[in-house]
Amino acid sequence: MKLWIRMTWLLALPCLAACHRGMEPVAFHDDGYPPALSDWHVVEARDGVLQLNQGVVPYELNTPLFTDYAHKLRTIWMPKGVSAHYSATDTFDFPVGTIISKTFFYPIPASEPRNAKDVARTYDTRRDFAGQGLNLANVHLVETRLLVRRKNGWIAIPYVWNADQTDALLARTGDVQPLRLISENGEREDFNYVVPDQSQCVSCHARDWTTRALQPIGPKARHLNRDYRYADGDENQLTHLTRVGYLTGAPAPADAPRNANWMDPHASLDARARAYLDINCGHCHNPKGAANTTGLTLDISTPKDRHIGICKPPTAAGQGTGDHFFDIVPGHPDDSIIPYRLSSTQPGTMMPEIGRSTVHKEGVALIKAWIAAQPGECVVLH
Template identity: 65%
Template sequence: MLVKFAKYSALLALALLAGCHRGMPAVAFHADGQPAKLSDWHIVEARDGKLELNTGVVPYGLNTHLFTDYVHKLRTIWMPKGTTAKYTKDGPFDFPVGTVVSKTFYYPRAGDGKFTDVARTLRYDGDSAGLGLNLATVHLIETRLLVRRKDGWAPLTYVWNDAQTEATLARTGAVEPLTLVDAQGGREDFNYVVPDEGQCVTCHEANMISRKIQLIGPQARHMNRDYDYGKGPQNQLTYLASIGYLSDLPKMADIPHDANWRDPSASLDARARAYLDINCAMCHNPNGVANVTGLSLGYNTPETHHMGICKSPEAAGPGTGGRLFDIVPGKPDDSILMHRMASTRPGVMMPEIGRSTVDREGTALIRSWILSLKGDCTIVH
């Protein structure tokens, strides 16, 4: 009886999420090939003035988000009926063949301005309980899919048309001129760059040994947080377990947790480390594409030489700006890390792809963190 009740509860939970997409065809998993349109998958679709999620397409969020030109991201997971992902403490969860992970990039529109005027804001509550996005208030840019096929994860990127009715495959990427408008009316023109296939691999090939594409966000420490699935906030991981999307979940006390970098109740160190973890560690880890630098910025890296404190650069080239160390305690302006984060020059800025603007709030956080570090990098001759 308890087993039947658990199955019924899981189906009911999915049904609640499915309440807004009557008439949408079932999700279509494509085991190979590159479908030309996003609607060929039926994961998310523009219908009746909304971007809707299909039945079984479950939204989720991260404790700390990777910065991409102030764009907002609607993240979802879908798995074939009867399958489940296996929990792992470190690294991405083990998802079954047939899984589709989506990420739709969008901006809130800036008041009554042009369609290309988008809001520079860290907060936007347009998506509620997975019920989709109101297309009258957002500017859709792209939807990226990571599809778990027999031979591994395959990335596909779809760019939305101006009418916001369909997104088409963009293997070579795209560039969209936009203007960020802040709360005071300040304007910043920039080019939003949709990555090509090779650039997708650059970030998601987190292990140079296996050279396999990996997920970045769906990991225990990033997803161990609350999300409102229609009945008030509840922990995402326990919710995914309750609907059969996650197995082998341990006790909550044993699950790692990255801080929300904007949470004032968390320590400055925890917030800064979480920011560097999600924005930098996919490359800056012992097995990543930036391992030649000797700079490791993962959440579990000790605050020693490997974290970059008083470490001389090994492969930065002109990106140093004449600075001698990656991080100089108490001196952000003398730190290469700060110099590269605050730049938009090719060959200098870090991350080197994925942004055309400077994350003002993120750089301010890392500046404060470096100011708080004790010690010095005195060179004794």
């Protein structure tokens, strides 16, 4: 299997040499909202491939945010002569002119006949990529979100891919697409994929709820400290970003923080669960985030005491609690509020509040297993 994957990669390399042919240079727009993704020339659908332009660097996260089982192609581009400044804990300090893109897509199911709304529910990415771009014969593109660093701060701009998969068009008011997930065992699940409107981006990307200034979530040391298979071979992402001039001040990868991969069987259950909660919940549940009034902090730096929810009563009762008394009841996941809310798709109950229409079954199973392994007990005072 490893030989097959390596041979597939080698066969894809000739595509990389052609990836930039005919593409205009990346265009940074310092104001306004260009009507099409192709106006930026960051990624473009050409010759059956979603191609990355010159200087557009792909990256992945150790543990990604869940979005209805969508796969994601993430990229960073910066103008020449500038770099981001490293931080051990926070989002890197990116310069004006930076464009971060995230393309949401699904593999196309192998089963036939296929309805146009059918997409695969799988973690297998082997058929997705052509070089560092995406093989459009094997994937269905849904949306591409841009985070653009302008003089007055970050701005989020959403684009939705057209039916022909030739370009993505501006969608400031969001979009809803009915899709059907098809699992490898043939199980089907109909759902509405929701593209957030532009104003909703602040609910996740405002790290400081007082200023409500947008910040990228993923480009932090602990999320990026991992290897990526670039065109010229495997390399640690922090090392690569430093080598190409996109990052300054980063230590050796061994000296930088690193979150676990939530699916890594070799990592501890605690490390996997904390990484999952960090990326999916920590951007709101932190002392300055949108959920700071709840007293529940779920980013990776939170010590394992009541702040992370162990024997912590909720700040409000009602629908969102499921009549449970504590966010986390050690040893009893079915009595805990956190997995109850992760398992819901009902407005007012589900968490996260936006960004998904389906339940992440594997993610819920991880958090339940983690809670089941916690020692101790909670006392209900009457």
